[in-house]
Amino acid sequence: MNRSFARLLVLVAALSALSITVLAQEAKSAKPVKKQTVELKDAKGNSVGTATIKSSGKGVEVELKVKDLPPGVHALHFHQNAKCDPPDFKSAGPHFNPDKKQHGFLNPNGHHNGDMANFTVEPNGTAKVTVKNADVVLGTGSEANSLFADGGTSLMIHAGPDDMKTDPAGNAGDRIACGVITK
Numbered sequence: 001m002n003r004s005f006a007r008l009l010v011l012v013a014a015l016s017a018l019s020i021t022v023l024a025q026e027a028k029s030a031k032p033v034k035k036q037t038v039e040l041k042d043a044k045g046n047s048v049g050t051a052t053i054k055s056s057g058k059g060v061e062v063e064l065k066v067k068d069l070p071p072g073v074h075a076l077h078f079h080q081n082a083k084c085d086p087p088d089f090k091s092a093g094p095h096f097n098p099d100k101k102q103h104g105f106l107n108p109n110g111h112h113n114g115d116m117a118n119f120t121v122e123p124n125g126t127a128k129v130t131v132k133n134a135d136v137v138l139g140t141g142s143e144a145n146s147l148f149a150d151g152g153t154s155l156m157i158h159a160g161p162d163d164m165k166t167d168p169a170g171n172a173g174d175r176i177a178c179g180v181i182t183k
């Protein structure tokens with residue numbers, strides 16, 4: 001065996017090892033996520049609690065445990081971008097809408113994948129509720145309706161309730177708390 005052939009063999013062995021490592025990593029990242037916890041922050045950057053998103057049926061359920069919020073009924077949506085820049089959270093973009101529909105469960109041309117039922121904050125500023133969404137998944141991030149698609153999404157709480165029909169955002173008022181959802 002001459003020297004350059006030996007070198008070639010070493011190189012081939014090294015490349016094989018590398019490709020096996022890469023394949024193993026791809027297999028790992030392709031594993032669907034079953035549960036993801038998201039921290040929610042208000043316009044001042046203070047934590048107002050968490051949302052635990054779990055796979056449920058063909059969608060997800062969101063377990064909200066929040067505090068220091070204004071009492072009353074609030075809209076809850078998934079928004080398109082994995083960005084929550086305070087104080088207005090405009091960077092989160094519009095509602096997550098891979099199915100390209102209009103806003104609201106009461107809209108004949110609705111609804112967005114990111115639309116969800118309103119929830120209520122108690123007089124002491126807390127809420128502990130579970131809200132379902134049948135139109136998004138955690139998944140691997142490769143599904144169009146994955147909350148991890150295109151770099152992720154965000155979970156948003158609004159100052160007021162969603163009227164479930166007014167495009168594009170249900171007249172829900174200011175964005176008051178936001179959490180980034182990434183894999």
Ligand SMILES: [Cu+2]
Nearest residue numbers: 076077156158
């Ligand atoms: Cu919203």
Ligand SMILES: [Zn+2]
Nearest residue numbers: 095103112115
């Ligand atoms: Zn919407």
